[in-house]
Structure formats: structure tokens, C-alpha cells
Amino acid sequence: SGYSPIEDDEDVYARNRYKETPWCSPIKVKHGNANCRTPQGEYYKNVLGTRCDIRCQKGYELHGPQQLICQSNKRWSGKVLCKQIRCPTLSMPTNGGFKCIDGAYFNSRCEYYCSPGYQLKGDRTVTCMDNKVWSGRPASCVDMEPPRIQCPSVKEKTAEPNKLTARVFWETPEGRDTADGILTDVILKGPSPGSHFSEGDHKIQYTVYDRAENKGTCKFLVKVRVRRCGKLNAPENGYIKCTGDGDNYGVTCEFSCIGGYELQGSPARVCQYNLGWSGTEPTCTPMNINVAVRTAAALLDQFYEKRRLLIVSTPTAANFFYRLQLGMLQPEQCGLDLRHVTVIELVGVFPAQIGRIGVKLLPAALALQLRLLLRIPHYNFSVVVMDKHGMDKERYSFPPTPAQLFALIDTFPLRKEEMKLQAETGQSCT
Known part of the structure; x- marks a missing residue:
């Protein structure tokens, strides 16, 4: 009779009823599963009208409809496929690369690396997610390491005689980039090699830049020494x-x-x-003037390169020009000393002739020789101006004023240097 006590009556009935009903082939979803619902119960999951919801395993995505229906032609309403999730191919970073444990598929981990001289910027490791994107930020390799440059050691040099500077040479240092070896610029701060350096310490700095605008610097000192004896002072007076x-x-x-x-x-x-x-x-x-010499030339030699001479000659002490001349010169003694002028007076006519230098009297014979040597007239008033080299510079037959004399003397070659020295030491008659 086909009845079995271990079978449910309804199941037996259903089997008999749908014995001729077309069934679809069993659904097999690789890397996925199908959850089916039938009008006749679980046992008849491939019968006509069965609806199956398709789901893929984690890491896989469904290609095809999410639900299949068993149709009267014994075929399912569509085709499905669970394909492994794949993220976009990563771009290879310039000056670096990456390594992945499972290509670009789901849950694959990729680790970035950089070539020597470059540093990683971004996330070192990224993971392929189920939404087809990589976790984190794709990394790039940037040149963040400064170039290297080595300066010479301290340069020391002593100035040559009579010089306050020294010429110093050194080899220009060469920079080296740790990345691509290309340097864009080298800048020197300070004098260049072969320059003349003054006394003291001088800081020299070289700076190099690479194409990523990283910079490297090095510094060294140029030391110039001047041998010195210590300052000398001017003697008093x-x-x-x-x-x-x-x-x-x-x-x-x-x-x-x-x-x-x-x-x-x-x-x-x-x-x-x-x-x-x-x-x-x-x-x-x-200055000690020796008036006990035998000749006028010996007397004049004592003043050579030391003093200028203003010789005033008169036939008599009562001469008006003579008295006028002495009256004008007396208050101008400072101006005479400032210009290194010694006044020699020749008074009278031989044999009643005398000479005088300040308070020192010249013998009559010496005074006569002086008039003869310098061709000074005996019977007329006369003034002779001589420079430090014994040269006859000017003669007057009347009393010159101190202003005339000073203006004349200030034009003498040696006088210009004297005025400069006197100005530096603050000597004046004001």
C-alpha cells in the first residue's frame, strides 16, 4: 500500500501529489549559500516555486540576482556567482614600492617601503576592505633627508711682515645627496677661497640644497693672527x-x-x-746750542733738520725797524715755537758787533762770520728766513709781521707734516 508507519501522512500525500511536478537542480553556490523557502515545506526545496536567497561568504561579493526562483522549465530564474572581493591595484610609489601577502584581494595586507635616502609619508600598511577600498592612506616616498656636506677644519694663518691681512685658500667642499645624488644649489656665506682676511676669526658657511629643497650646512673658522710687539708711545715733548x-x-x-x-x-x-x-x-x-764753535757753518749745523732760523740783523740797537721787529715778535713766542723757529739777533758793526740766541751771546768773530756766510748787509736792517735744511727761503729789508712770517713758514714742505702731528697731539697756541 506504500504506507510506512515512520512517515508522516502529510509528507506521503505531498510526495504523491508532486511526483510529476518539475524540480530544479540543487543550488550550489561556491563560497556562498542559499536560503530557500518552498510552498510545500522544507523537504521540497527544489520544487516549482521555490525561492532561494543567495548570500556570499565574507570576502566575496555576489554577481547575479540576490534571489532565485525555481521555474516551470526546471531552471532557476538566474545565475549567481560569488567572486572574491578585489581592491583597486595600488599605485607604485616613486622611489619606493610595496609588498602584499595576497595581492589586492580582500583582507590582503600591503606594506610600503622606500628606496635609500627617502622617507615614507602616509600609512606604512594598508588592508583591502570588504567595501573594495584600502584602509589608510596610500604612502609616498619623499626625500626628507638633508644632503651631506663636509667643511674643512679650522684654517689658521699668520699675516706676513708689514701686513694686517692674510690670504687664505681651501678646497671648496662638495655636497652629496643621500637620495638621487642631485644638488640644485650651493651657497657660500662669507669670503671665498683666496680672499684676504683681516685679523681675527671669520665664520665660513656652506649650504647645499637638493631637489626636494632639503638643505645641509657645514661651518668652519678662518683664523688670522697678526704678530704684535705692543704699542709704543711718543716721547715726552x-x-x-x-x-x-x-x-x-x-x-x-x-x-x-x-x-x-x-x-x-x-x-x-x-x-x-x-x-x-x-x-x-x-x-x-x-736742545743745547753750543756757541763756542769756531765757524758759522758749525753753528748752523746744530740746527740742521731741527729748527728754522729767523736772523734779525741791525747796525745798531737803536734802529727803529729793529725795535719794531722785536716788539712784534715778543708776544708771538708760542707761534714761533710751534713752527720750530729760533731767533738769532746780530747787532752792531764790527768790531762792536755781538750776536745773541735767546740768553746766549755769540762771540763777535762768530757773528761776523755769520753775516759774511749768509751775505747779510752790515749797515742796513735785514731779516733772513731759513728752513730746517739751511736753505735761504726769504729776505726782508723791513720788519715782516708775525702773520707774514707764519704764512710763509706754513708753506714749507716739512711744515705740513708737522701741522698734522701737532693737530693729532692737540698742540696749538689757542
Whole structure:
């Protein structure tokens, strides 16, 4: 009879009823599953009218309709396929790359790396997500490491004799980029090699840039030393004039005295390599005029390169021009001393003739020789102006004013240098 006590009556009935009903082939979804609902119960899940919801496993996506229906032609209403989820292919970073454990498929992890000299910017690791995008930010490789440059060590040099500078050379340092080896610019801050450097320390800096505008710098010092003997001072009642900086190796310092003083010691001293001065320390002592000489030439030699002479000659002390001349000169003694002028008076006619330099009297014979040597008239008033080299510069037959005399003397070659020195030391008659 076909009845089995272990079978449900309704199931037997249903089987008999749908025995001739077309059935669809069983649904097999690779990497997925089908959840089917039938009009006749679970046992008849492939019968006509069965509806199956298709779902894919995690990491897979459905291609086709989400629901299939078993049709009367014994075919399902569509075709489905679960394909593995795949993210877009990652772009290869410039100057770097990446490694993935499972290509670009779901849950694959890719790790970025950079070539030597470049640094990673962004996320080092990204993962392919189920929404077909990569987690994180794709990385890039950027040159963030500064280029390298090595400067020379400290450069030290001593100035040559008579010089306050030294010429210093060095090899220009070359930069090296750790990435692509290309440098765009090299900038020097400070004097270039071969320049003349003054005394002291000078900072030299080189800066290099790469194409990513990273910069590298290096610094070094140029040290220039000047050998010095120490400053010399002008002697009291005298002047000092030095070449160079006044105390550097090789310079010469010359000394002179103001009018009425004579130099004792070395007239010039040189700064030597051992940092000592040559010669002996000079002093200025009051000039001692020797009137006990035999000739007028010997008398004049005492003033050579030391004093200028203003010789006033008169036939008698009562001469009007003579008295007028002395009256004008007496209040101008400062101006005469400032210009290194010594006044010699020749008064009278031989044999009643005398000479005088300040308070010192000249023998009559010496006074006569002086008139004869300089061709000064005996019987007329006369004034003779002589420079420090014994040259006859001007003659007057009447009393010149101090202003005339000073204007004349100030034009003499040596006088210009004297005025400069006197201005520096503050000597004046004001």
C-alpha cells in the first residue's frame, strides 16, 4: 500500500501529489549559500516555486540576482556567482614600492617601503576592505633627508711682515645627496677661497640644497693672527709716526721732537719677529746750542733738520725797524715755537758787533762770520728766513709781521707734516 508507519501522512500525500511536478537542480553556490523557502515545506526545496536567497561568504561579493526562483522549465530564474572581493591595484610609489601577502584581494595586507635616502609619508600598511577600498592612506616616498656636506677644519694663518691681512685658500667642499645624488644649489656665506682676511676669526658657511629643497650646512673658522710687539708711545715733548697698524710685525715707528728739543736714542724702531722692538727707547731733551764753535757753518749745523732760523740783523740797537721787529715778535713766542723757529739777533758793526740766541751771546768773530756766510748787509736792517735744511727761503729789508712770517713758514714742505702731528697731539697756541 506504500504506507510506512515512520512517515508522516502529510509528507506521503505531498510526495504523491508532486511526483510529476518539475524540480530544479540543487543550488550550489561556491563560497556562498542559499536560503530557500518552498510552498510545500522544507523537504521540497527544489520544487516549482521555490525561492532561494543567495548570500556570499565574507570576502566575496555576489554577481547575479540576490534571489532565485525555481521555474516551470526546471531552471532557476538566474545565475549567481560569488567572486572574491578585489581592491583597486595600488599605485607604485616613486622611489619606493610595496609588498602584499595576497595581492589586492580582500583582507590582503600591503606594506610600503622606500628606496635609500627617502622617507615614507602616509600609512606604512594598508588592508583591502570588504567595501573594495584600502584602509589608510596610500604612502609616498619623499626625500626628507638633508644632503651631506663636509667643511674643512679650522684654517689658521699668520699675516706676513708689514701686513694686517692674510690670504687664505681651501678646497671648496662638495655636497652629496643621500637620495638621487642631485644638488640644485650651493651657497657660500662669507669670503671665498683666496680672499684676504683681516685679523681675527671669520665664520665660513656652506649650504647645499637638493631637489626636494632639503638643505645641509657645514661651518668652519678662518683664523688670522697678526704678530704684535705692543704699542709704543711718543716721547715726552715729541712725536711718533708708525707704518701699518703701529705695532704689527715689520712696521717701523719714527720719532721726532718738538722745537727746542733733541732726540736721544733710536730715531726709528722696527717690530721684529720675536715680538720685540729694535733699538732703544727715545727721549726728547732740551736742545743745547753750543756757541763756542769756531765757524758759522758749525753753528748752523746744530740746527740742521731741527729748527728754522729767523736772523734779525741791525747796525745798531737803536734802529727803529729793529725795535719794531722785536716788539712784534715778543708776544708771538708760542707761534714761533710751534713752527720750530729760533731767533738769532746780530747787532752792531764790527768790531762792536755781538750776536745773541735767546740768553746766549755769540762771540763777535762768530757773528761776523755769520753775516759774511749768509751775505747779510752790515749797515742796513735785514731779516733772513731759513728752513730746517739751511736753505735761504726769504729776505726782508723791513720788519715782516708775525702773520707774514707764519704764512710763509706754513708753506714749507716739512711744515705740513708737522701741522698734522701737532693737530693729532692737540698742540696749538689757542
